Amino acid sequence: MKQVRARTSNPYALSLLVMPLAALTGCAHSPTFSILGSYFPSWIICIVAAILLTVVSRLLLRRYNLERELGPLPLIYSCLACFFACTIWLLFFY
Numbered sequence: 001m002k003q004v005r006a007r008t009s010n011p012y013a014l015s016l017l018v019m020p021l022a023a024l025t026g027c028a029h030s031p032t033f034s035i036l037g038s039y040f041p042s043w044i045i046c047i048v049a050a051i052l053l054t055v056v057s058r059l060l061l062r063r064y065n066l067e068r069e070l071g072p073l074p075l076i077y078s079c080l081a082c083f084f085a086c087t088i089w090l091l092f093f094y
Contacts, residue, residue, distance in 0.1 A: 031093055042093050043085075050084035 031042040054077055061067040070076045 043089070046085045046088045046093070047081075049088050050081045053084045054081040 032039040033042060033045065057080060058067070058077065061070070067073070
């Protein structure tokens with residue numbers, strides 16, 4: 001019995017069809033807030049809140065003399081700010 005071989009297409013053809021559809025799914029709504037009549041993206045609010053939380057945590061670490069136990073401080077505080085920003089985004093805007 002003779003096997004019929006299926007005609008294979010370009011493996012990138014499917015991805016070229018799916019990529020524009022995936023890009024359109026992000027247009028459902030705009031995560032913005034109206035503050036005094038001007039629209040601000042929610043990520044700006046997350047970053048400002050994260051910086052404030054990082055300053056508060058720095059003050060607490062200095063008050064209890066724990067800051068000297070940490071490693072390179074610029075790395076620690078930038079990672080802490082990123083952690084706070086991502087956590088606020090996930091809790092309030094996802």
